[in-house]
Amino acid sequence: MLNSPEPLHIPDGFLSVLISATFWVFTLVIVGIAVNRSKKTLQDRQIPLMGIMAAFIFAAQMINFPVAGGTSGHLLGGALAAIVLGPWSGILVMTSVIALQGLLFQDGGLVVMGANIFNMGILTVMIGYGLYATVAGQQRKGVQVAVIGVASWLSVMASALVASIQIWLSGTSPARIVFPAMLTVHALIGVGEALITVAAFSFIRQVRPDIIEKKQAAVQNNIGWILTGGIMSLGVVLLSPLASADPDGLERVAKDVGFLNLAQDNPYNIFANYVIPALGNSGISTIVAGLIGILAVGGLAILVGWIIQKSKTKESTP
Numbered sequence: 379m380l381n382s383p384e385p386l387h388i389p390d391g392f393l394s395v396l397i398s399a400t401f402w403v404f405t406l407v408i409v410g411i412a413v414n415r416s417k418k419t420l421q422d423r424q425i426p427l428m429g430i431m432a433a434f435i436f437a438a439q440m441i442n443f444p445v446a447g448g449t450s451g452h453l454l455g456g457a458l459a460a461i462v463l464g465p466w467s468g469i470l471v472m473t474s475v476i477a478l479q480g481l482l483f484q485d486g487g488l489v490v491m492g493a494n495i496f497n498m499g500i501l502t503v504m505i506g507y508g509l510y511a512t513v514a515g516q517q518r519k520g521v522q523v524a525v526i527g528v529a530s531w532l533s534v535m536a537s538a539l540v541a542s543i544q545i546w547l548s549g550t551s552p553a554r555i556v557f558p559a560m561l562t563v564h565a566l567i568g569v570g571e572a573l574i575t576v577a578a579f580s581f582i583r584q585v586r587p588d589i590i591e592k593k594q595a596a597v598q599n600n601i602g603w604i605l606t607g608g609i610m611s612l613g614v615v616l617l618s619p620l621a622s623a624d625p626d627g628l629e630r631v632a633k634d635v636g637f638l639n640l641a642q643d644n645p646y647n648i649f650a651n652y653v654i655p656a657l658g659n660s661g662i663s664t665i666v667a668g669l670i671g672i673l674a675v676g677g678l679a680i681l682v683g684w685i686i687q688k689s690k691t692k693e694s695t696p
Contacts, residue, residue: 387479387485388493388494388497388628389486389490389641389643390490390641390642390644391487392487392544392632392641393489393545394548397493397547398489398493401492402491405492405500409470409500412465412470413466415466416683417686419464422687424463424467425684425687428467428680428682429676431462431463432471432474433676435453435471435472436475436479436671436676438452438455439475440452440652440668443570451570453571454502456498456499456502456533457503457507457526457530457571458506460506461506461510462582464507465503465504467683469500469503470679470682471679472499473495474678474682475675476491476495476498476499478671478674478678479671480494482674483650483671484649484650484651485652488645501533501537501540505529505532505536506526506530506575509526509532510522513525523579527575531565531572532568533568533571535561535564538561542560545560545637551635559635649670653667654670
């Protein structure tokens with residue numbers, strides 16, 4: 379069964395070994411490039427921001443919003459991460475989020491994790507940043523907001539399209555069935571992604587315009603920003619028990635098309651379905667799991683940034 383309602387988190391069993399291995403290669407190459415490029419661009423004062431963004435995106439992904447036909451969706455966050463952090467740090471943050479979701483919460487398969495990272499953590503960042511960069515210096519804020527909304531919607535559609543291709547090439551479902559099913563439902567989920575991303579962008583632009591106005595080098599490591607991001611993440615986690623219980627886009631398509639039974643559970647169970655075993659399947663359990671998640675993923679993103687900085691320092695030392 380699918381462990382939790384996460385759009386586009388593919389479980390093991392949906393993709394063939396060949397497709398899974400191919401996208402592991404793609405993902406490792408691109409993440410390696412992101413690490414190398416981050417050595418040239420990442421600054422010490424940006425590392426806490428990576429942790430805050432990772433924590434916020436993880437928390438936001440716990441809140442499912444209902445869309446048509448008894449289906450739900452939630453923020454992917456790649457476009458937002460790219461706008462705030464830049465493309466390379468954004469890829470590293472999204473990789474941290476998706477990897478921890480799979481490893482700690484059994485959210486998405488382990489064999490197909492490379493595909494999940496590529497679909498949700500690389501494509502979304504590339505599309506989000508690529509379109510935002512065209513209007514980053516635009517003085518008319520309405521133009522920026524419109525382009526960011528379109529970029530966010532397109533990032534979801536691109537993820538759905540590539541996931542459909544992966545499922546088709548794996549022989550799981552014919553293209554004539556999976557393509558329209560996936561793209562139709564994710565067109566609606568993409569609208570929610572666009573609205574949330576624009577709202578988050580507008581808020582950050584209001585409280586920290588130095589980040590949004592393409593001045594990432596001027597990001598200040600101050601307690602105010604850290605507290606703001608932390609409080610936002612905490613607030614979202616506290617609301618997580620109210621999230622829609624409807625199946626997400628991929629789960630809905632898999633059920634309707636007839637390949638949901640192919641999903642395989644991960645070989646171990648830590649906090650599957652965002653449930654703390656000792657607390658049972660309750661709202662409190664979901665909140666505690668969310669708190670563990672935001673601390674873990676925020677710490678992981680900060681650790682990744684710190685390791686990159688230490689590596690850069692070591693390489694620059696004669």
